[in-house]
Amino acid sequence: MLQKTHYWRREANLIGGEWVGADSGETIDVTNPATGETIGTIPKCGKAETERAIEAAAEAFESFKKTSADERAKLLRALHDAIMDNQDALAELLTLEQGKPLTESRGEVGMSAAYVLWFAEEARRIYGDLIPSPWKDRRIMVTKQPVGVIGAITPWNFPSSMLSRKIGPAIAAGCTAVVKPATQTPYSGLAWGALCEEVGIPKGVVNVVTGSARDIGAALMESSKVRKVTFTGSTEVGKVLIRQSADTVKKVSMELGGNAPFLVFDDADIDRAVAGGIAAKFRNSGQTCVCTNRFYVQSGIYDRFAEKFAEAAKALKVGSGLEEGTQQGPLIDDNAVAKVEELIGDAVDKGGKVIAGGKRHELGGTFFEPTVIADAKPEMRFSKEEIFGPVSPLFKFETEEEAVALANDTEYGLACYFYTQDLGRAFRVSEGLDYGLVGVNEGVITTEVAPFGGVKESGLGREGSKYGIDDYLEIKYVCIGGLGL
DSSP states (O other): OHHHHHHHOOOSEEETTEEEOOTTOOEEEEEOTTTOOEEEEEEOBOHHHHHHHHHHHHHHHHHHTTSOHHHHHHHHHHHHHHHHHTHHHHHHHHHHHHOOOHHHHHHHHHHHHHHHHHHHHHGGGOOOEEEOOSSTTOEEEEEEEEOOEEEEEOOSSSTTHHHHHHHHHHHHHTOEEEEEOOTTSHHHHHHHHHHHHHTTOOTTSEEEOOBOHHHHHHHHHHOTTEEEEEEESOHHHHHHHHHHHTTTTOEEEEEOOOOEEEEEOTTSOHHHHHHHHHHHHHGGGGOSTTSEEEEEEEGGGHHHHHHHHHHHHHTSOBSOTTSTTOOBOOOSSHHHHHHHHHHHHHHHHTTOEEEEOOSBOTTOTTOBOOEEEESOOTTSGGGTSOOOSSEEEEEEEOSHHHHHHHHHOSSOOSEEEEEOSOHHHHHHHHHHSOOSEEEESOSOOOOTTSOBOOSGGGEESOBSTTTTTGGGEEEEEEEEOOOOO
């Protein structure tokens, strides 16, 4: 398997169909978070290289926009097949650079392929309209056309699937792309370039640039040839990009931060809620934008839930993602560990009780124990801040109205979850929660067939589903007159 993994691990950037290094010759080390060892290097590119990638994408767009939906669908189906044919090798590469368990990496690669296949089908469904005309001698047509060159900036926590949500609809629509993967996990992004090359996607349609986030981002935002930017990352950076987009009036799609609440009502199936909570919290070591940040448990079952949940957290196997049976890998870096320790310290100082974990794991490095904190209070920092680590604060509530109010008391609005067996409550609460994604009696709800995205400061636009291609298209109205009718 390692030999195949090496094949997909590219240490050059793909610009206009050519694999190249940085103009300066500078490189950036990439490390394995489970061992701290350097696993390779990537080019440290900047503005000049990005501008060339934009030019390559703009040139390729002139011909790619004229391809038929059938042609683009076939390319995406071939890409889907290539991903699945190499699922194990791509998953191993992902785990090496990101640290998550190999089972999760396989799932992420499989989900990447699923998004590509979905958009292969959506390429055939970019419908227009014929609108009844108010003039008897004119006809009104509405068509949809590709927006043009898109810039895609993706994070380190899902380095493969985040790209699939952007490259898939871009190709389906007839757009071309300049992609900037995260510096900490670049190989999964560069592998997309190799996969596109492998299946015959034309040169310049997908370009992958690694290096300075500031310089690459600036080049994308300043260029009038880049007509849309899609970004997954922090709300802070997203706001900067939105401001920068104003100068050239770009379309933007933003999938930003979250502060996901998880509500457990007295009438919930406690065992199901515990299992869902473990999945929603500790997947990818708590390093996802839809991970539970705050658990709100109704007072009647609070103690029973806390006991069962702490037991389940303690039972999780922590280790290298490449080891069989590992359920939680390392955190991405030392800064992530330091933040988790700060948040736990703040909670303990304010009366929180650690009932599971609470410290660095005996394995050392950036491994951290799955942690549960009882007696959480609103004044604790994780009530407002995104944890991005394996820490579960348990708050207590009394009434349904109180729970919904507490859940909504944040500037974020990405994902939320709640457990109840009352049908009326299921509708009341799901309609009352101010979030883009709602899981009722389920802790993992992401799928390519449903729209993914948030409200408030969690972002703009949707990815996946039939709605996910909209931001890659422009609507054109054509009035045809002089028909002599």
